[in-house]
Amino acid sequence: MASMRDIKRRRSSIAxxxxxxxxxxxxxxxxxxxxxxxxxxxxxxxxxxxxxxxxMLAKSGTIDHPYLKPQPSEKKAVIVLTSNRGxxxxxxxxxxxxxxxxxLRASDLLLYTVGNKGKExxxxxxxxVEKDYSEVIENPMFSDAREICEEVLGKYASGEIGEIYLAYxxxxxxVVHEPKLLKLLPVEVDEADLKSAxxxxxxxxxxxxxxxxEIIIPKxxxxxxxxxxxxxxxxxxxxRMQAMDSATSNAQEMIDKLTLQYNRARQGSITQELTEIxxxxxxxx
Numbered sequence: 001m002a003s004m005r006d007i008k009r010r011r012s013s014i015a016x017x018x019x020x021x022x023x024x025x026x027x028x029x030x031x032x033x034x035x036x037x038x039x040x041x042x043x044x045x046x047x048x049x050x051x052x053x054x055x056m057l058a059k060s061g062t063i064d065h066p067y068l069k070p071q072p073s074e075k076k077a078v079i080v081l082t083s084n085r086g087x088x089x090x091x092x093x094x095x096x097x098x099x100x101x102x103x104l105r106a107s108d109l110l111l112y113t114v115g116n117k118g119k120e121x122x123x124x125x126x127x128x129v130e131k132d133y134s135e136v137i138e139n140p141m142f143s144d145a146r147e148i149c150e151e152v153l154g155k156y157a158s159g160e161i162g163e164i165y166l167a168y169x170x171x172x173x174x175v176v177h178e179p180k181l182l183k184l185l186p187v188e189v190d191e192a193d194l195k196s197a198x199x200x201x202x203x204x205x206x207x208x209x210x211x212x213x214e215i216i217i218p219k220x221x222x223x224x225x226x227x228x229x230x231x232x233x234x235x236x237x238x239x240r241m242q243a244m245d246s247a248t249s250n251a252q253e254m255i256d257k258l259t260l261q262y263n264r265a266r267q268g269s270i271t272q273e274l275t276e277i278x279x280x281x282x283x284x285x
Contacts, residue, residue: 004265011258018251024087025244028237032174035234039171046227053220057187063209067153067217070186071162076108077130077152079225080122081168081232082115084134088236089243091169092117094179098167100125102181110161112148114229137236140229142222149222156185164221168228169235175242177235182228184221 002010057068078099082092096118099109110130113119115137123129131151136144155161164185170178205212 082118
């Protein structure tokens with residue numbers, strides 16, 4: 001059994017850690033309120049953008065445009081959104097598992113990482129990180145999303161990559177965060193939209209369809225990416241708040257157990273001293 005001094009020292013150490021985790025929980029809670037409000041404000045726009053563009057493309061018939069036709073290259077670009085810091089539970093691991101657990105071959109992937117944790121994870125495992133934008137995740141702006149999209153869309157249009165994916169964490173609510181792997185290009189249209197389009201008139205473009213799509217598709221991809229960045233930041237803070245809350249609760253349980261052990265050890269020590277005193281008194285008599 002550990003000595004009273006060891007128990008007291010360990011209890012003091014855990015109490016110090018608990019203060020840190022509790023402070024981190026409070027910070028994450030404040031950040032979550034801000035990022036959650038931003039995600040909830042932007043969500044309707046990006047959901048509507050996705051629904052509108054997919055519906056429009058379903059009614060467009062066969063259009064010969066670099067953004068819409070499959071590219072011959074087997075290379076695939078994946079934009080990976082993780083965090084720059086840890087202590088967020090399984091937040092980062094859940095995103096990386098989307099890629100390592102998918103059918104995508106590591107040799108075919110060009111990774112565009114947003115977040116140090118994702119970059120370090122994939123570099124350590126031999127994946128090719130084409131470009132890193134880790135500073136973006138601290139305070140994502142629409143211009144940041146546009147810069148990333150211009151980079152990957154340029155490679156897609158030139159035929160260097162054949163597909164574009166996005167791996168991020170969808171923010172459903174404060175406690176539910178769902179990792180998702182979306183295929184951005186070529187655009188996949190739902191069968192329901194195709195059936196609906198087959199019974200109606202085709203989409204008319206003004207100006208010409210190629211000129212219109214040259215504007216619409218980059219705007220669409222940029223909007224989806226920016227929405228994902230905003231949701232990823234909210235999810236990160238939510239995950240860190242939950243992780244620190246659990247750590248604080250676990251620390252309190254350990255402190256309670258150690259306090260009980262300390263009291264038992266102290267009681268045993270007192271009982272032993274009393275026994276020795278009585279035994280000594282009896283011996284004198």
